[in-house]
Amino acid sequence: MPGIATMTLDNMFCTRCGDGxxxxxxxxxxxxxxxxxxxxxxAQCFRVFPDGVFYEFEGRKYCERDFQVLFAPCCGKCGExxxxxxxxxxxxxxxxxxxxxxxxxxxxxxxxxIKHGNRALCHACNARVKADGLQxxxxxxxxxxxxxxxxxxxxxxxxxxxxxxxxxSVELDHTAREVKSxxxxxxxxxxxxxxxxxxxxxxxxxxxxxxxxxxERIVTALGKHWHVEHFVCAKCEKPFHGQRHYxxxxxxxxxxxxxxxxxxxxxVCNQRVAGDVFTALNKAWCVHHFACSVCDAPLSTxxxxxxxxxxxxxxxxxxxxxVELRRRLRRAREYTVRRN
Amino acid sequence: xxxxxxxSCIPNTGKMSKAKKVIEEAKEINNPEIDxxxxxxxxxxxxxxxxxxxxxxxxxxxxxxxxTVPAGLANLINLEILNFANNHIEELPxxxxxxxxxxxxxxxxNRLNSxxxxxxxxxxxxxxxxxxxxxxEKVLPGNFFMIESLRAxxxxxxxxxILPAEVGNLxxxxxxxxxxxxxxxxxxxxxxxxxxxxxxxQGNRLLVLPPEIxxxxxxxxxxxxxxxxxxxxxxIEDQLKLGPSHVLDYLRSETYKVLYSRHLAAKPPPPxxxxxxSKKASRARS
Numbered sequence: 001m002p003g004i005a006t007m008t009l010d011n012m013f014c015t016r017c018g019d020g021x022x023x024x025x026x027x028x029x030x031x032x033x034x035x036x037x038x039x040x041x042x043a044q045c046f047r048v049f050p051d052g053v054f055y056e057f058e059g060r061k062y063c064e065r066d067f068q069v070l071f072a073p074c075c076g077k078c079g080e081x082x083x084x085x086x087x088x089x090x091x092x093x094x095x096x097x098x099x100x101x102x103x104x105x106x107x108x109x110x111x112x113x114i115k116h117g118n119r120a121l122c123h124a125c126n127a128r129v130k131a132d133g134l135q136x137x138x139x140x141x142x143x144x145x146x147x148x149x150x151x152x153x154x155x156x157x158x159x160x161x162x163x164x165x166x167x168x169s170v171e172l173d174h175t176a177r178e179v180k181s182x183x184x185x186x187x188x189x190x191x192x193x194x195x196x197x198x199x200x201x202x203x204x205x206x207x208x209x210x211x212x213x214x215x216e217r218i219v220t221a222l223g224k225h226w227h228v229e230h231f232v233c234a235k236c237e238k239p240f241h242g243q244r245h246y247x248x249x250x251x252x253x254x255x256x257x258x259x260x261x262x263x264x265x266x267x268v269c270n271q272r273v274a275g276d277v278f279t280a281l282n283k284a285w286c287v288h289h290f291a292c293s294v295c296d297a298p299l300s301t302x303x304x305x306x307x308x309x310x311x312x313x314x315x316x317x318x319x320x321x322x323v324e325l326r327r328r329l330r331r332a333r334e335y336t337v338r339r340n
Numbered sequence: 341x342x343x344x345x346x347x348s349c350i351p352n353t354g355k356m357s358k359a360k361k362v363i364e365e366a367k368e369i370n371n372p373e374i375d376x377x378x379x380x381x382x383x384x385x386x387x388x389x390x391x392x393x394x395x396x397x398x399x400x401x402x403x404x405x406x407x408t409v410p411a412g413l414a415n416l417i418n419l420e421i422l423n424f425a426n427n428h429i430e431e432l433p434x435x436x437x438x439x440x441x442x443x444x445x446x447x448x449x450n451r452l453n454s455x456x457x458x459x460x461x462x463x464x465x466x467x468x469x470x471x472x473x474x475x476x477e478k479v480l481p482g483n484f485f486m487i488e489s490l491r492a493x494x495x496x497x498x499x500x501x502i503l504p505a506e507v508g509n510l511x512x513x514x515x516x517x518x519x520x521x522x523x524x525x526x527x528x529x530x531x532x533x534x535x536x537x538x539x540x541x542q543g544n545r546l547l548v549l550p551p552e553i554x555x556x557x558x559x560x561x562x563x564x565x566x567x568x569x570x571x572x573x574x575x576i577e578d579q580l581k582l583g584p585s586h587v588l589d590y591l592r593s594e595t596y597k598v599l600y601s602r603h604l605a606a607k608p609p610p611p612x613x614x615x616x617x618s619k620k621a622s623r624a625r626s
Binding site: 320325 | 375377398402403426444446448466469496497537540543564
């Protein structure tokens with residue numbers, strides 16, 4: 001056993017398990033550390049290192065495979081482990097040879113790159129793309145660049161001149177309307193393009209809110225047509241979705257806001273007055289809630305009552321008011337009578 | 341007092357037995373609404389069996405001589421309406437504000453000099469009537485303007501000189517009466533009460549109104565705006581002669597905004613107190 005001549009078996013211990021060695025046992029020596037052969041294994045899979053090759057990480061030794069699985073970065077392009085130089089860019093790791101300009105394939109590792117809409121480009125390509133791009137659309141049919149607005153059809157963009165109106169055959173432009181469904185037609189029969197003139201003549205209803213054609217469910221109310229989701233309460237702007245609405249002066253309201261704004265909310269119970277309404281003093285009451293504000297005694301339509309702070313007080317209560325208060329109330333009454 | 345009635349040795353028994361009868365009847369038929377109006381009651385402890393009526397929703401005690409409200413009344417947890425109008429109450433227990441269903445509380449025509457700390461904790465109170473007492477801004481508890489559920493607040497015939505800016509917290513307020521107080525200013529925050537439909541400011545010491553009032557919907561045919569009996573600056577007084585809606589139009593004008601900011605800068609002394617309140621019944625000593 002070379003190299004350990006000065007040591008004796010008594011003061012030699014395995015680095016992993018701490019036990020001593022048998023006199024005729026094989027001992028592994030790695031950089032001065034001693035191991036049982038069974039202890040000198042990968043920290044992850046506990047198997048002997050193939051060809052004795054191991055990788056060390058934070059004081060622990062791993063076989064090549066486990067080291068890569070655990071710690072080596074994966075290339076964003078080829079998916080292989082990156083050993084050696086790692087390029088970190090665009091939120092990924094790359095082999096230096098895999099990180100290339102997405103336009104011209106130039107290796108970018110040393111040349112540098114520019115991020116252009118989530119693509120890594122070399123300086124030259126970036127300048128070119130920026131110059132001629134300017135968000136132009138590419139026609140799905142001829143792959144030429146579209147100047148101005150594209151015609152949209154079945155989710156793609158086209159030059160208008162590739163199409164003509166399904167009714168009058170006039171050449172189309174971006175104002176053409178795609179009709180996806182029509183009453184009385186199966187879905188495959190339609191999905192055609194029309195010029196604006198012909199489209200308007202087809203009688204497709206226009207939404208009273210957004211002024212766009214309605215091709216799905218239609219709500220008809222207030223003498224207009226509406227997209228279901230555009231027929232909303234004028235106050236809270238929530239769609240009615242088939243729930244009852246209340247009309248007033250050409251506007252529609254949900255139940256809550258109609259009554260809150262125009263309705264008869266009972267002054268006592270704060271609920272919508274169902275049935276007969278008692279109206280007085282700028283307020284409304286359920287008939288059975290109309291009562292003296294001082295003693296809660298019910299008042300009928302024929303009861304005489306006095307007004308104090310725009311609320312009714314029955315005669316009996318009024319007469320129990322302090323004299324000086326009655327005098328002031330009388331004066332206030334005279335003031336309002338004089339005004340009216 | 342020369343015409344005093346002969347002294348009776350069994351005071352009030354006639355009326356008290358009536359109160360007892362009302363309670364017994366209510367128990368028998370399970371009546372949830374109790375009327376004890378004008379029964380000569382001086383203390384609620386004299387009404388036998390009242391605290392056992394935990395199912396009642398309304399208790400009306402108007403026109404009695406009650407001077408203290410026992411805290412135990414808060415045991416009547418189903419109360420929605422509680423009416424103490426025209427009694428001799430000088431203070432209220434804070435426990436009332438824990439009544440979980442109380443919607444309407446009427447303590448008008450009493451002798452309240454203050455409100456207890458924490459009084460603003462009512463969970464669902466909608467109408468609070470404190471008309472004709474001896475209240476002012478200094479005796480309100482800190483959380484008074486936290487009663488967000490409040491629809492109507494009646495503070496007429498009290499002694500307020502300033503309406504606190506926190507009134508702007510009462511987002512649901514539809515009615516506010518400050519009739520015949522001593523108000524020398526109202527806050528801009530009043531303009532935040534977008535649901536306000538009734539505003540009584542008559543009989544105060546106001547010179548100007550914040551321009552923000554002009555944005556409130558107080559001119560419609562369902563609204564009430566009472567402004568008479570103040571010390572309005574001439575342009576407001578002139579518009580008031582034409583009607584409250586003209587005042588609102590004027591408050592919205594640029595001319596008025598300038599006048600208002602100049603007025604604030606000049607800080608003129610407040611007008612004198614005009615109402616003689618010494619005769620108020622709320623001032624009586626028990």
